Amino acid sequence: MIPAQNPPASEGAPPRFRLLSALSYCAPLLVNGVALPFFPMWLALHEFNDHQIGVILAVPMVVRVLVAPIVAMYADRMKERADVLLFSGSLSLLTAIALYWTNTFWPVLIVYTIQGATFACYVPVVESIVISGVRRWGLDYGSMRVWGSIAFIVSTLIGGQLIGHWGGEMVLPVMTFGFVTTVVMAIYCPRIGPTRRRGTPVDISAATGSSLRQPHLLALLIGVAIQQSSHAVLQAFASLYWRELGFSGTQIAVLWSAGVAAEVTVFFLSRRLNRRFSAWTLIRFGAAVSVCRWILFPMHWGFWGFFLLQCMHSCTYAFVHTGVQRRIVATVQETQESSAQGAYFFYNGMFLGLMTIASGYLYAWLGLASYYVMAVVALTGLGLVIAAYYLQPQRAVSGGQTREAA
Numbered sequence: 001m002i003p004a005q006n007p008p009a010s011e012g013a014p015p016r017f018r019l020l021s022a023l024s025y026c027a028p029l030l031v032n033g034v035a036l037p038f039f040p041m042w043l044a045l046h047e048f049n050d051h052q053i054g055v056i057l058a059v060p061m062v063v064r065v066l067v068a069p070i071v072a073m074y075a076d077r078m079k080e081r082a083d084v085l086l087f088s089g090s091l092s093l094l095t096a097i098a099l100y101w102t103n104t105f106w107p108v109l110i111v112y113t114i115q116g117a118t119f120a121c122y123v124p125v126v127e128s129i130v131i132s133g134v135r136r137w138g139l140d141y142g143s144m145r146v147w148g149s150i151a152f153i154v155s156t157l158i159g160g161q162l163i164g165h166w167g168g169e170m171v172l173p174v175m176t177f178g179f180v181t182t183v184v185m186a187i188y189c190p191r192i193g194p195t196r197r198r199g200t201p202v203d204i205s206a207a208t209g210s211s212l213r214q215p216h217l218l219a220l221l222i223g224v225a226i227q228q229s230s231h232a233v234l235q236a237f238a239s240l241y242w243r244e245l246g247f248s249g250t251q252i253a254v255l256w257s258a259g260v261a262a263e264v265t266v267f268f269l270s271r272r273l274n275r276r277f278s279a280w281t282l283i284r285f286g287a288a289v290s291v292c293r294w295i296l297f298p299m300h301w302g303f304w305g306f307f308l309l310q311c312m313h314s315c316t317y318a319f320v321h322t323g324v325q326r327r328i329v330a331t332v333q334e335t336q337e338s339s340a341q342g343a344y345f346f347y348n349g350m351f352l353g354l355m356t357i358a359s360g361y362l363y364a365w366l367g368l369a370s371y372y373v374m375a376v377v378a379l380t381g382l383g384l385v386i387a388a389y390y391l392q393p394q395r396a397v398s399g400g401q402t403r404e405a406a
Helices: 017-045 050-076 083-101 105-119 122-137 141-166 168-188 215-229 232-244 249-268 270-276 279-296 302-311 313-331 334-391
Strands: none
Touching (some): 017 050, 017 168, 017 232, 122 313, 141 168, 215 279
């Protein structure tokens, strides 16, 4: 698990904290389980070209990463961070309904961009609440986060079945249902107070530092964001490519679900993995696997070959994400938890958004060879992660050694 920071023995987690936190993860990932693999198919159904699809998918990413850190900083100052979720879920639901009356480029771009802005803070705020539980009561992060991934799988499989029977027009109804669940869970999400415990000074010391501006943390977040942005071509065009190969909606759903199922496995095993491997090792290994994954992806492997490539998501996302969360806990104090998650979300979303815009042009120009460009992008991210490792400050308790064990 992600290690807690000396949880007090006299305090216990609120009733049903684990259950409600797990369900709070489920709600937004029900939406993502349909939007990520199938919204590009809805766009293609309405005859948008590759450039337009890239722009429609990318502009909301850029907008939401500008909004998310601001809302996250505001959430750090609220009595209850979970109150932000109600506004986020409700406004996002309205935009999902508005998409029923839009099917041309500019209206879809505007509405989907507004949705990106309103939905931007949902996952980072849920993440900050869960990480606070990890800090305060020593809870296992993976055991809560994993249920969001399971919800993604269920949503993708059901969405694939519905789309297989009734076509791409089913994308919006399933997305709308997902947004309804975000509103419901915003009401029931755990209320645990502000980002510091009552009676605790605001300047509580962190494990190794207290600033989001530490060079090694900044380099790590940017490096990981670049590595994660290498998923852009996959997210934008994999479903369309698999459809061209003759795969059914159900098969496409299975391929997307395979990646998330592999991710789920990592979260289930996170306690064991974190005992055996440092956060840095998980991050570096995941970034290295990304390079291999994108080199192999353009080759026609057939259904089961792509199934195995999708299982590499366990490394390219889950290893990296778990490692970064461990580094945030070890580096940033709880009073900056939502801000740290907002910064992580900002860098990830900004680079992914820019890369998604580029992917529309790359895919139209290079086709499957655009995945080789993604391999170079992942390699660049890996290089920054390695640089971040060596930028860590000296720690007196380690006898002058500058880095945690690799």
